[in-house]
Amino acid sequence: MVESKSTLADIAKLAKVSVKTASRVVRQEPNVSPKTRAAVEKAMKILKYRPSLAPRAAVGTRSYLLGLIFDNPNPSYIVDLLRGALDQTRKEGYHLIVEPVMASSPTVMEDITSLLVQSNVDGMLLPPPLCDEPIILEALRASGKPFARIAPSVSTDVGLHVEMNDFEAARQMTQTLIALAHTSVGFVTGRRGTVTTKRRLSGFLSAMRDANLTVPDRFIVEGTFEYRSGLVAGEALLRHAERPTAIFASNDGMAAGLIAAAHKFSLSVPDDVSIAGFDDSVVATVVWPPLTTVRQPIKEMAAAAVRMLIEQLRGRLDPASSTRELPFELMIRASTTSIATRTKIKAVPT
Amino acid sequence: MVESKSTLADIAKLAKVSVKTASRVVRQEPNVSPKTRAAVEKAMKILKYRPSLAPRAAVGTRSYLLGLIFDNPNPSYIVDLLRGALDQTRKEGYHLIVEPVMASSPTVMEDITSLLVQSNVDGMLLPPPLCDEPIILEALRASGKPFARIAPSVSTDVGLHVEMNDFEAARQMTQTLIALAHTSVGFVTGRRGTVTTKRRLSGFLSAMRDANLTVPDRFIVEGTFEYRSGLVAGEALLRHAERPTAIFASNDGMAAGLIAAAHKFSLSVPDDVSIAGFDDSVVATVVWPPLTTVRQPIKEMAAAAVRMLIEQLRGRLDPASSTRELPFELMIRASTTSIATRTKIKAVPT
DNA sequence: GTGAAAGCGCTAACAC
């Protein structure tokens, strides 16, 4: 089924042309007569020719390899990223070398150099949080290889990048809660210091302000993006009698923690308290009730990053810096409900 | 920081030896005097030499690339797999090319050949369910490249493989439930037809039989490994007054569904019904209460598969077939509790 | 123990 690989020389011989001409056809270069082209293409088909990547890389031009390094504890995020990147690399005739890297590890530079030099990748994909590591950015810039950053939080002037509008997403989700007649809404922030955290909080506050709703200080609780911090935040918010009727967490993990906290206090979600998350990770549909959340277009972002990278490799993109913004989506599920509905049930029917 | 790569010729010159001798040292071959070896190693250090992978592959011997194809909807499974494989490949000086493949797609063979021929991988890693596809196994066997199968369900006589003892794991988990004084235990199977499904069910039944406990037919419900099927199974099992006091699901996703079903019927987990899962996926610690489950050593299995593959490439392993079994672990969490405890609480204290 | 030469499959430079 998989026969011994044929070489460029083989098809050149069969098509009765020189190796170079054969190469021209394979690489879709111009300056080949339609007739020779056809002949070579026929030979390629007969011999099931597939150019070997290694010699191409050896000769120093292109390796047709892209590097993806990651340091992210969230499996569904990684998998989405991977799928998006892989789909696109394959479409473009590239391959992906994956490497887990720990930003804190003393061997970060080693690991990256290994990809850059040993495997000779043509470009690099940098998902968060690695895309914000100054040391990595610096190394990559120094190497001269192009790289695309996915949802970066800092120095958005370096390299290509793909993002989504965190502010707008948080604003719209908050508006959705307000539309459900919630007036006292709590918020759990992400890890302090990240731009994502800041933007999502701003979006929330902006929507509340626009609706002339006040947010008591103690309704805004700092989290870390971890499940546990959501649980703790939920306990803090729901302990008091004057608790919010809805809580918006900066990611799904923390929202799952909020649900657990509600259960602990024997509060029903969404009847006693509506919960919204952010990311639409697997967690969102595995908890009960399923989570209303913001779908980050992770797959699409990864694919777009690959596309930009390859465009740049082909010289079709400004090498300095270029951005692309992908659209998010609000996923309304069972963890949120209208206050009106709720009161109707508990009140005497009219 | 990342300097222009040095070549073998560079270090040969610096160490005042021939290129071949330099190569010998780099590749740790014998027949080099300790003195020359030291000199070359020094030169390598000074020039920060890193052998480029491409020419090695070009010359047709080794590409130092392993291929990992996957077709699995479970993100945490993939990530664990990836981490295990990557850790080990790196340790061995190899790299990993990852490719998502859909067994049902008409381009499966294309995709695999692409890895085999274009990228010239030295070997392949086959996780489930791809490792059970006859067409893929056949193609791989025909290619002559070594491959390692992870937790295969069928034709366990082809290629290297790594597994865990599903039967024993299910048996021990069931024994744990029995030890908690549960006598009426329900079971949700996996997708029909897979060996995994069969083995886990056998383990369950074996433990019940050994304890002289009978299992009514309707306590065994067929699932599909999906969350939804767990929910449905839970509704079927818990609807009746004579319901099991514990339910063991063949994976965590379905166990999460069981919990959701219990909530629907206002049953408390674990006080009214204990729930156990299988896999220890992320889901297990994100649901409430956290799930008692069997930890599959996925990372370790992937690492072991890589190790076996590389051993075979080095000729240190029987090329025909070789197996390795990794140990599982019972993770006892809050979703299971003793019947005794439960009754104690509800009964008058002695 | 060590090295010179040949060549992997491809691409680049420069002819024709």
Place this chain on the structure above:
DNA sequence: GTGTTAGCGCTTTCAC
């Protein structure tokens, strides 16, 4: 339009 030549950085003969 097409072919020739000379490499890429490494590994493999097979000498010495």
